[in-house]
Each structure stands twice: as structure tokens, then as C-alpha cells.
Amino acid sequence: MTLVVTGATGHLGRLVVENLLDRGVPAAGIIAVGRDLDRLKDLADRGVQLRAADYADSASLRAAFTGARRVLLVSGSEPGVRVQQHHNAIEAARGAGVELLAYTSIVNADTSTIGMAEDHRATEALLRASGVPSVLLRNSWYVENYTDHIGITLERGVLFGSAGEGRVSATPRADYAAAAAAVLATDGHAGKAYELGGDDAFTLAQLAAEISVLSGTPIRYTDLPEADYIQALAGNGVPQAFAEILADADQGLRRGELATTSGDLARLLGRPTRPLKEAVNAALDVVRPA
Numbered sequence: 001m002t003l004v005v006t007g008a009t010g011h012l013g014r015l016v017v018e019n020l021l022d023r024g025v026p027a028a029g030i031i032a033v034g035r036d037l038d039r040l041k042d043l044a045d046r047g048v049q050l051r052a053a054d055y056a057d058s059a060s061l062r063a064a065f066t067g068a069r070r071v072l073l074v075s076g077s078e079p080g081v082r083v084q085q086h087h088n089a090i091e092a093a094r095g096a097g098v099e100l101l102a103y104t105s106i107v108n109a110d111t112s113t114i115g116m117a118e119d120h121r122a123t124e125a126l127l128r129a130s131g132v133p134s135v136l137l138r139n140s141w142y143v144e145n146y147t148d149h150i151g152i153t154l155e156r157g158v159l160f161g162s163a164g165e166g167r168v169s170a171t172p173r174a175d176y177a178a179a180a181a182a183v184l185a186t187d188g189h190a191g192k193a194y195e196l197g198g199d200d201a202f203t204l205a206q207l208a209a210e211i212s213v214l215s216g217t218p219i220r221y222t223d224l225p226e227a228d229y230i231q232a233l234a235g236n237g238v239p240q241a242f243a244e245i246l247a248d249a250d251q252g253l254r255r256g257e258l259a260t261t262s263g264d265l266a267r268l269l270g271r272p273t274r275p276l277k278e279a280v281n282a283a284l285d286v287v288r289p290a
């Protein structure tokens with residue numbers, strides 16, 4: 001059985017490949033797809049097949065998916081062109097006659113009013129129309145969206161956001177990756193839409209409290225109106241357009257659109273999702289002086 005993982009040069013895709021190997025999937029049966037194969041050399045050394053493809057280049061996708069039985073399409077990261085790119089990938093998967101195409105969407109994609117959910121909804125519609133057997137991995141936030149900046153949060157003593165008392169089902173990428181690997185490596189997922197998130201959703205104030213307790217540095221959550229949050233992000237070097245996307249997502253978070261109580265992720269993992277405490281401690285280990 002040949003399993004294809006796109007976005008293998010990215011954080012999630014690489015973790016999916018690692019998870020497949022850890023599950024005992026033969027390396028020769030895994031095809032890691034990326035734009036820059038030099039970055040995947042270590043996987044080739046372990047026997048994983050590499051194929052180069054760009055979502056913007058249909059011919060490269062067709063070549064990458066040839067012989068594939070199941071494909072994970074990791075959503076692209078370029079706003080404005082993603083839907084066309086995903087369309088190219090779906091058509092390539094259709095041409096290859098894949099048995100299953102898994103797509104990383106956003107949690108609550110059916111109803112989410114977050115701007116970035118639109119591309120995911122459009123892609124899900126393309127998947128349905130294509131007739132390709134598919135499964136939707138509707139991921140909530142990666143906890144790394146917060147923990148990657150923990151050093152700055154500690155320096156300032158403040159966590160900024162615009163999410164009010166909204167709760168987010170954030171959990172480490174590794175959990176989403178393990179679930180994606182399980183979906184690729186096991187049967188019975190075609191036609192499913194999994195709402196994926198951590199077992200215990202939290203507010204940003206609760207996140208600040210957790211960081212305070214675990215670091216010993218008091219961190220307060222400061223909730224800003226959307227426009228002020230955009231300004232704060234832009235003032236800290238975040239490009240304006242991306243600042244607007246992030247602030248818009250926080251409004252969705254505020255409305256509960258990034259939370260799920262489905263339990264789908266834990267079920268796919270066969271274990272509870274990683275606790276917030278563990279993720280915060282891991283991030284603190286990185287920034288703590290040795």
C-alpha cells in the first residue's frame with residue numbers, strides 16, 4: 001500500500017511521515033512530497049520515497065500521486081491561491097484513482113465564520129464534487145501557535161489576544177499528525193469528517209494562568225478589541241494582512257468556533273490528547289537557561 005504525504009517539508013507533514021514510520025509502515029511504501037527535496041534527505045536515507053511537487057503545478061502533482069493508494073493533502077499556506085491549489089491536488093488524486101484523499105481542514109468548517117474557514121469550506125465542496133473518496137481532518141489550533149512565542153510572553157509578562165472568554169481546543173501538532181497517520185494507515189475513514197481538537201479546551205486567560213504557574217513568572221492575559229489587537233500585532237512586526245487574519249480568527253475563538261467536544265481526536269489516537277501543561281512545560285524547557 002502506497003501512502004503519500006504532501007507538505008512533508010512542513011511541520012505537520014514531516015510529523016505524519018515520522019508517525020507512519022513509527023507505526024511500522026514500511027518506508028518504501030511512503031512517498032513524502034515537497035517542493036524542496038533537499039530538506040527531506042534524511043527521510044530518503046531511511047528509505048522513504050521522495051517526489052517533488054508544487055500545488056500550483058498540476059503536472060507535478062499528477063507525477064507525485066502516480067501509484068498512490070491513499071494521499072494526505074496538507075492544506076497550502078498561501079492565502080488567495082489555496083483553493084485553486086487544492087483543486088489541482090484533488091484532480092491529480094482523482095486521476096491517480098486514489099482510494100482515499102485526506103484533507104487538513106479547519107474545525108467546525110461547516111459553520112465557522114472565521115475568514116480562513118472559507119478556503120477550507122470551498123476545498124471541502126471541491127472534494128465532494130470530485131467524487132474522490134475523502135476524509136476531512138478538521139483541525140483546531142496547534143498549541144504551538146501560543147507556545148512558540150512563550151519566550152516573548154515571559155519577557156513581557158503579558159499575553160495579548162482578542163478572544164475574550166472563548167475557549168480553544170488547541171493541542172500539539174504531534175497529536176493531529178498522529179491522527180492523520182492513523183487515518184492513512186487504517187481502514188474505514190472514507191466519508192468521515194473528524195472534528196479534531198484537544199480534550200480540554202481553554203481560554204487564553206487560562207493559558208496565561210498555566211504559564212504563570214509552570215514558569216513562576218506572573219503572566220496576565222490582556223484582551224484587546226479587534227482593531228487594537230491588529231495594531232499590536234503589526235507593531236510587533238507581524239505583516240498587516242496576517243495580523244488581520246489572526247485577529248479575525250480570535251473573534252471566531254471568542255464565539256467558540258475553534259472549540260470542539262467531539263472526542264474524535266482522542267478516539268483516533270486511542271489515548272487522551274496531550275495536556276496543555278505538558279505542551280507549556282516543553283516550551284519552557286526550550287527557553288529556560290540551561
Ligand SMILES: NC(=O)c1ccc[n+]([C@@H]2O[C@H](COP(=O)([O-])OP(=O)(O)OC[C@H]3O[C@@H](n4cnc5c(N)ncnc54)[C@H](OP(=O)(O)O)[C@@H]3O)[C@@H](O)[C@H]2O)c1
Nearest residue numbers: 007008009010011012013035054055075076077140141142
Ligand atoms: N491548525 C493550525 O493551528 C494551523 C496553523 C498554521 C497553519 N495551518 C494550516 O495547516 C497546514 C500545515 O501546517 P504546518 O504547521 O505543517 O505548516 P508549515 O510548516 O508552514 O508547512 C506547510 C507545508 O505546505 C507546503 N506548501 C505550501 N504551499 C505549497 C505549494 N504551493 N506547493 C507544495 N507545497 C506547499 C509547504 O511547503 P514548503 O516547505 O515548500 O513551503 C510545507 O511543506 C498549513 O499549510 C496551513 O494550511 C494550521
